[in-house]
Amino acid sequence: MDITEKTVKEDVAGKLASSVQAFVTSQPQVPDLTTVDVAAIVSVVVSGGAQTEKKVPAFFPADDETAKGILAEIGGSAEIIVVPDSIGMSGENKAITLKSDDRDTYAGLITTAAQKFANVDLNALLERVKAKTILVQQRLMSGGDLEMCGTIWHEYGHVLHEPKETGNVFNHELTMIAKHRKGDLATWIANFRPLRYLARYVSEPGIDEMINTLKTILVPDEFEKFAKLRFDVVNKTKVDEKEPVVTTVTIEVQQLVEGTTEDIWRKAGLVGEIVIDGEMTTGKTVSFGGCTWKVESHYPDEADEPDPAFDTFRLRRLT
Numbered sequence: 001m002d003i004t005e006k007t008v009k010e011d012v013a014g015k016l017a018s019s020v021q022a023f024v025t026s027q028p029q030v031p032d033l034t035t036v037d038v039a040a041i042v043s044v045v046v047s048g049g050a051q052t053e054k055k056v057p058a059f060f061p062a063d064d065e066t067a068k069g070i071l072a073e074i075g076g077s078a079e080i081i082v083v084p085d086s087i088g089m090s091g092e093n094k095a096i097t098l099k100s101d102d103r104d105t106y107a108g109l110i111t112t113a114a115q116k117f118a119n120v121d122l123n124a125l126l127e128r129v130k131a132k133t134i135l136v137q138q139r140l141m142s143g144g145d146l147e148m149c150g151t152i153w154h155e156y157g158h159v160l161h162e163p164k165e166t167g168n169v170f171n172h173e174l175t176m177i178a179k180h181r182k183g184d185l186a187t188w189i190a191n192f193r194p195l196r197y198l199a200r201y202v203s204e205p206g207i208d209e210m211i212n213t214l215k216t217i218l219v220p221d222e223f224e225k226f227a228k229l230r231f232d233v234v235n236k237t238k239v240d241e242k243e244p245v246v247t248t249v250t251i252e253v254q255q256l257v258e259g260t261t262e263d264i265w266r267k268a269g270l271v272g273e274i275v276i277d278g279e280m281t282t283g284k285t286v287s288f289g290g291c292t293w294k295v296e297s298h299y300p301d302e303a304d305e306p307d308p309a310f311d312t313f314r315l316r317r318l319t
């Protein structure tokens with residue numbers, strides 16, 4: 001029998017395949033193993049591919065090139081790495097621009113994820129993980145062109161400007177989409193960057209610049225919509241800055257409180273306009289401050305019609 005390298009390989013491959021299959025079958029409690037591609041493992045081992053395949057400083061080299069191209073389209077240049085979806089971003093975000101204070105966290109996540117990628121040159125990859133490196137989840141790269149571009153251009157705004165969601169960052173994002181994907185601008189705003197979001201989450205610096213951009217790129221009706229949303233947000237903020245309205249009643253259940261309605265309001269820990277539901281007459285139940293109260297008595301004369309502005313009352317908190 002003529003033994004050649006080929007027949008040796010075939011023999012080894014056959015034995016290896018049954019050995020891998022036997023191992024997988026013997027571990028039914030490990031769910032990951034049921035999806036093991038036996039033929040792929042055998043082929044890599046027998047061809048020596050695991051040793052000879054060149055390692056690269058990337059998870060998905062082709063996707064990294066695509067992402068770089070999207071940056072280049074707007075004249076941008078930054079380190080951008082497409083990472084497995086298992087690397088979480090904040091909330092539902094599919095991309096993040098690293099800062100010096102979260103760089104190490106993401107380097108750790110990348111190190112863990114790289115253990116499942118035989119071809120990743122981890123040390124070289126980690127050299128790319130720096131402050132202002134953009135990380136993009138791979139699922140973004142299978143979304144549409146608009147989502148990819150808009151998201152990556154937004155992140156590049158963080159590279160150029162602030163790490164926060166500032167007017168400068170949104171201004172950059174919107175300007176780039178208006179310039180390079182004008183026809184898709186309305187879709188971007190409808191699906192990915194609602195006006196409500198811009199109005200609510202934008203922070204200084206650059207809010208005025210962003211508003212000017214919106215004025216230029218939105219149709220008048222849409223801009224009006226934005227302006228109204230922004231007005232509401234700004235005025236809500238002003239309300240929040242005022243002394244907060246105390247709604248917690250400081251009188252205990254069954255405790256008595258005595259005085260004019262104004263005294264009672266103050267003693268109960270309430271501020272703002274006095275609003276009492278019900279009739280302030282002896283024996284009746286009234287409600288205010290989210291509690292119910294029994295009018296035990298009122299002065300000066302219980303028989304007369306009480307005058308809540310001047311009379312004094314004794315109220316017991318019931319609930």
Ligand SMILES: [Zn+2]
Pocket residue numbers: 154155158164165169
């Ligand atoms: Zn952002």
